[in-house]
């Protein structure tokens with residue numbers, strides 16, 4: 001038996017053989033070198049001295065260089081952190097410094113290349129969810145949000161598409177982390193095998209009463225234990241590293257898409273609507289859960305897979321084909337049963353994510369509008385809304401828990417108890433059924449000598465019994481490991497389903513962002529696109545015109561895709577050249593701000609042509625929105641927004657200039673009042689309504705654009721200051737396009753565009769201020785007023801009559817009542 005057992009080799013045997021082979025080769029080589037005869041001692045000393053000197057010089061130079069670089073880095077870092085600024089690379093990369101311990105740490109961020117986005121479109125915009133589909137915006141439908149998240153082909157496609165983003169190259173950091181992780185997983189499996197074998201040996205030696213061998217076994221056990229502990233903690237560490245690396249890649253990718261030049265952060269919610277309420281929940285929560293789940297899946301699925309192959313292979317050698325067939329049949333049986341009975345965890349998780357998002361959005365809204373709600377004393381109503389949203393979330397989560405209970409009972413019973421019972425039966429087969437025992441290979445020889453060689457001290461039957469004991473213990477441990485690996489695999493079905501839910505959410509976000517970028521809107525299959533829907537845009541937005549021009553452009557309030565928007569004005573045409581200050585006026589809701597939105601590119605030019613300057617800001621166009629926006633940051637950041645301090649320094653602008661701008665905007669007192677340029681506050685709460693609007697004008701004076709849309713930008717400013725602000729802006733050569741209902745502003749403008757005229761309030765009039773036609777129109781208005789005034793006396797008489805009649809009625813009612 002012993003001779004037979006040496007024919008089969010375990011992985012550990014093979015490892016020691018390989019080690020011996022390389023060790024012997026190395027020893028032979030060293031031996032050969034020695035036999036060649038030593039170099040002459042002088043030459044050897046010279047060579048050694050030279051090599052040492054060279055090493056010292058290189059190391060010192062390298063050390064000095066590293067030290068100087070780090071020192072310079074630290075100083076730059078401190079300076080830039082103080083200024084809340086960074087560095088910009090020629091390739092578009094940005095280097096920022098973040099405080100780390102007592103110093104700073106450098107982080108370089110490379111923007112995602114346009115070609116990468118183009119290449120990814122076919123992955124994220126394939127309507128059927130198949131990677132092979134050719135990308136064509138005309139035929140591609142919306143991203144496959146309708147597909148139920150679960151273990152299906154769509155999930156595979158979505159996951160692999162996201163992997164393209166998370167692991168962009170084989171030589172990337174993420175690929176390195178995954179490979180290292182895989183090496184540690186393999187090492188752990190190998191160590192489990194060694195432990196199983198050692199376990200068998202220790203028990204055998206214990207039963208046989210071999211003290212020395214037993215103690216040696218314990219020492220080996222401890223040594224392997226320390227290596228295993230290191231391996232286990234490295235696996236956990238690498239898993240966290242992989243998760244954060246995935247998250248970094250995905251977050252940067254999403255940010256590049258979301259905050260790129262296409263205004264996706266506006267269009268996503270106002271035009272597309274593909275991801276419902278908000279992207280915040282997707283980016284902050286779902287993305288994190290997805291990365292954690294994907295990183296843990298790699299070890300929770302990868303390790304059991306490796307384990308199952310290795311342990312099965314081992315058991316096959318120990319127990320033969322019969323047992324292996326039984327084992328495999330059990331796996332497939334259990335997997336099929338669990339898969340059949342498994343609730344749709346993916347779908348449930350995706351829905352949970354949405355409900356979490358809704359709840360979070362309500363809270364975010366309350367924070368953003370706290371003052372307004374407080375004035376209305378609307379806390380109770382908000383309370384009800386929040387409680388309702390939370391109740392929906394809670395009910396959903398509770399239902400998931402309930403569904404889980406039944407499934408967990410089945411899963412636990414099958415995987416923990418049925419499998420181990422089955423394992424005991426299989427390992428005991430060679431013991432109780434000698435026929436099977438003969439079919440299967442006998443116990444193998446190990447590093448410790450087989451009892452069979454100790455002839456004379458023990459009987460043959462005793463040796464056989466020891467061998468069987470060792471084999472049983474080894475097999476039992478292997479079986480338990482196998483059951484553990486198998487059950488982890490099966491538990492992973494649930495994890496996999498949950499991952500499918502998170503994958504679907506993250507995929508939906510990215511594919512919707514790609515759709516916004518590519519403007520990939522098509523009419524629903526076999527249907528015509530609705531009028532003024534995103535699939536029926538035929539107009540052109542032309543950037544690079546020295547002025548603002550609309551030619552036969554309908555003003556349409558858009559609806560979410562794929563619905564059609566509402567037409568406010570059928571066609572509008574006007575042109576504003578440099579120096580042609582325009583006042584856009586008209587009743588509320590007539591579409592005044594809508595014109596600004598069309599020119600800014602927020603709303604589509606459905607038909608006709610819209611022309612505007614190429615860039616925003618200096619020498620271009622600027623828009624001051626109706627609701628003033630104050631950014632998080634310093635007082636300086638408020639004046640220079642959307643510039644950062646880095647942009648300001650690059651442009652060679654100084655604080656003294658900012659101070660003079662603030663003074664022109666009648667805000668010169670702010671620097672002293674707020675404690676300097678670097679003061680950070682919640683500016684939206686600190687500044688009054690009028691101050692906020694004047695800050696908008698200060699921004700205008702800082703950026704000095706050629707054209708500026710001011711949407712009700714001075715409604716809260718007193719009229720004397722208002723006039724001053726207009727004169728300052730015009731003095732800087734800015735052509736103003738003001739949106740206001742205040743006719744008094746006419747005097748600062750050369751043209752007026754009046755919207756909301758006619759019976760259906762869908763007509764407009766474009767006039768030069770002071771021209772004959774404008775006088776005509778004022779004359780017409782005066783005539784109407786005069787006619788009204790002429791009727792005043794007859795209206796008064798009629799009112800008198802009515803009051804008298806009513807007086808009589810009251811008197812009669814009073815008498816009858818008495």
Ligand SMILES: Nc1ncnc2c1ncn2[C@@H]1O[C@H](COP(=O)(O)OP(=O)(O)OP(=O)(O)O)[C@@H](O)[C@H]1O
Pocket residue numbers: 270557558559568587588589590591592593594595626741
């Ligand atoms: N994001 C939007 N999506 C769809 N419709 C919108 C959107 N924003 C505004 N609207 C609608 O478009 C119409 C025109 O809005 P707009 O803001 O241009 O009015 P306005 O003339 O500037 O009015 P006001 O004087 O009150 O500011 C309104 O009926 C409004 O309800």
